[in-house]
Amino acid sequence: MIELHSRETNVEVNGVPENKSENINIMIKQLGEVVSCPISDSDILSCSRVRKLDDKSDRPRAIIVKLPSSKTRDELLAAVTKYNKGKQNSEKLNSELLGYGGKKNAVFVSEHLPPFYKALHAETRKVARDIGIKYVWIRNGRILTRKDDTAPAKQIKCYESLKHL
Structure with missing residues (x-):
């Protein structure tokens, strides 16, 4: 339970391609824009990529974002869900929408x-x-x-x- 409590304001973002010169803060703000849930610099307490559980996996490392409150986290998660289920969007959240070229990867945002x-x-x-x-x-x-x-x-x-x- 302590582990859950310490992560209650975090979100985990999976499927975002890795890039040596990436700026994760900018990417997280872009994600907020895409799903109509603006995220400011002050909303991002910290964010970083974390080690993979399976080193042999070719999937990109997950990004953990610490937000100021569980309310902010819930608003972002609700916006992602609404975006992915919205009939006005022809496609679900993906790397191309976040400004990444190349192969289009599905992007998933969930509780950490x-x-x-x-x-x-x-x-x-x-x-x-x-x-x-x-x-x-x-x-x-x-x-x-x-x-x-x-x-x-x-x-x-x-x-x-x-x-x-």
């Missing part, structure tokens, strides 16, 4: 989870896909699922919970 919860979330998504659960999401560090639009949400706290989906 500790390693255990990150792995549990990945496994939950996999199990959900296999058994036909429609929704899996994270809210305030909690992993939640919903079978369909009318079913109640269920919280996933451990791997054992996955057997009861």
